[in-house]
Every structure is written in structure tokens, then in C-alpha cells.
Amino acid sequence: MTRRGRVRAVLLAALALAAGGCSPRRMAEGLLLGSHFVRTPGLPYGAEARQRLDVYRPRTVRRGAPVVVFLYGGRWQSGSADEYRLLGDAMTRRGWIAVVADYRLYPAVRFPAWVQDAALAVRWARDNAARFGGDPENVVVVGHSAGAHTAALLALxxxxxxxxxxxxxxxxxxAALAGPVDTVWTDPDVQALMGPPAGWPATYPATHVDGTEPPxxxxxxxxxxxVSPRSSLRLAARIQExxxxxxxxxxxxxxxxxxxxAAAVPRISxxxxxxxxxxxxxxPRGTACPATPAALNR
Structure with a gap:
């Protein structure tokens, strides 16, 4: 296979990775995972079976490395930290300590169980950062999709x-990637997992904007x-206002x-x-504060 063909095959495998294809994901990992990091899987941050997380650290850690806690998506109903080895690879290439957390899911639980779990995972990351060469005073939370919604709630x-x-x-x-952060629940399955309608306002990140939140x-x-990009645009504008x-x-x-x-395999995006x-x-503050535009198109 030519180099171009190999890159195309990897891209297709990576897309299947994100869509939940196990075999293509493993193929992408086999082609792309480096040897520059150490992964410590399945560390407990709570007593429940899904309160576990994986830690990735560079083999050579610079002192006081940033700690990035990642919350994956899956419509609050599916997902596994094991699916994000390529993201751990990419983050450790940047010199970060990456903490990828599992959390409890619907239908076993409803809102706010996964938000509580994410908060406990952040606490664990901060308390244990130094064990892995990280700086407990330099923690950033990143989420994708449903995980982005959780990250935004933790922020706001x-x-x-x-x-x-x-x-x-x-x-x-x-940081929230593709998150339903300024929307209303219309799909029946999401309405069910968010609990009684009277409590939905508390599940909307935009409800909690007061101008004092972190970047x-x-x-x-x-x-x-x-998830419409208007969701992210609206929330950014609301916070800056x-x-x-x-x-x-x-x-x-x-x-x-x-x-x-694109985040997990930047070389093919x-x-x-x-x-x-x-x-x-x-x-964070210099990137997101009001001196910068509320929105940017790339």
C-alpha cells in the first residue's frame, strides 16, 4: 500500500473508531500508537464499577506537566475510556498528563449521576496529579458531545x-467539543435520562451563566x-455578554x-x-477572555 493509501485507510479506521467500531479502532491503534507514553488503566476514583479512569503520561515527563481530564461522549448511554487510547497518545505527545474517565450511564442512573462522577474524577486527578508528574494546580477539563455537556455544567x-x-x-x-451546551431536550430518550421536566432547567448549562465562571x-x-454549532455560539455569546x-x-x-x-489523530486532519x-x-484566560472575539471560524 502506498503512503497515501495507508493514510486513507487509517483515516477510515479512525472514523470507525469514533463511531464505535472495535476492530477498525484496534487497527488504527496498531498503526498509530506510539511508544512515548505509559498508560495506567482502571484506577478507581469511587466505589462503583464504572467509577474508573485511565491515566496516560509521557515516558519523559517535564516537571509540573498540565493535567487534562477528558470526558467522552455517547449520549449519556454508552462509551468506554478504553476507546480513547489514540487521544491519550495525542495528548501525551503534547507533554500533558491525560486522565480519561469512565462514568455511570443511563439506564442504570439518571442525571446528575454522571456529573457527580465527573466531579469526583476531577478531584481524583487533582489529588493524584503529582504521582504521575502532573501539576495539581494546572488542571483543565475537556469533554466531547455528552461529555462536553458535563464539562460545561462543571464550569458553570x-x-x-x-x-x-x-x-x-x-x-x-x-473545553467543550461538539457539546449540547445551549439547547433544550426534545428527544424522548434524552428527556428520560435527564429526569422529570421540572428539573430540566438545572441540566442546561446556559441556566447557570453569571459571568463569574472559569474560562x-x-x-x-x-x-x-x-448537535448544531449554534449551541456553542450561543453559549459563548451569553457568557461574554x-x-x-x-x-x-x-x-x-x-x-x-x-x-x-481531529483531536485524537491530528496528523490526518x-x-x-x-x-x-x-x-x-x-x-485558558488569555485564549477565552473578552479581549478575544466571542467566535472564530476556521
Missing amino acids: DERWLREAGVPAGAVRGF LLLLHGADDET RGGCARAIVYRGVGHVKIIV SAPVLDDLAAFVRD
């Missing part, structure tokens, strides 16, 4: 991290047919799956998703 409704024992201001920033980066694909720090970036030609593929995340990890 301070009670979840507070109840988990995370001090105010302990997380430097939050929030909202990344979205212009071609996303699962209140004097808070938020920025939305919309990528041309990118859909709901391709945005996480033209969308600079990982570069934009890296800029945010370096300087």
Missing part, C-alpha cells in the same frame, strides 16, 4: 465540584448534524465525529482542534 454550576471537594478556582479552564472554550464543527471568559471556534467541513478524530486545545491548556 459550581455546586458539582464544590460537593466533590474541589476548591473554587482549582480548575484553570474547561470556557467551545469547539464545534460547522457540519455537525447531531455577562462579562465572563468564553470563546467558540467553528471548523469548516467538520462534523460531530470528525472533531474528536486539517482542522487544528488539538492545536486550539493546546493554546487553551497553555493559557
